[in-house]
Amino acid sequence: MQLDLTGKSFGAREVLGALTLSVTRGERLAILGPSGIGKSTLLRILAGLDREYRGRLEGADRLAVVFQEPVLLPWRDAVANITLPTGCDAATARDWLGQVGLAGHEGKFPRQLSLGQQRRLALARAFAAGPDILLMDEPFASLDAGTGARMVALTAALLTRTGAGLVLVTHDPAEAGALDARALQLTGNPARLQKD
């Protein structure tokens, strides 16, 4: 996919300036920058969730998005949280749950899972959708250091296994390194992309 952005404003405030970003299957990109710079805004544009920008977004890639909050269906068990949004069958959902270390938790509801487990469920759901490119917005934030590091390693392994590309939005340069992602920095006002 390729984004050629001329600009993005909220009202009179120009948040993002002109920037170009492209990513394909197998490529990993991390967008770094401080709080409030426009990282989530950029990711939402890439995800097609915000169409009110100036510029062009091209590409027929299949996308899956992982947000900081896992956004699960509270009254459905772990298997249904994967089958309902993705359309995959229960066996495939169970397989993905196993791959993220949630074997034995298939019948649990989100509230019966820890935050780290809910994040892994959201990760399984994203991969079950068979994306060409995974878009992630701070998916490792507010986990303890060990849990965060394990989830980064798990994400890297699943990206390698599936060949999916990655755009990760984060304030933490260490995550970019651990995922072997090319790092770009959002900087300035309005923000532009710079090589890190």
Ligand SMILES: Nc1ncnc2c1ncn2[C@@H]1O[C@H](COP(=O)(O)OP(=O)(O)OP(=O)(O)O)[C@@H](O)[C@H]1O
């Ligand atoms: N819907 C909106 N309406 C008005 N302003 C917005 C809206 N969404 C974001 N903004 C503003 O745009 C700027 C960029 O926000 P954004 O959430 O993209 O930053 P961020 O880099 O992702 O920050 P964080 O790391 O804290 O999540 C902020 O100043 C924010 O207040």
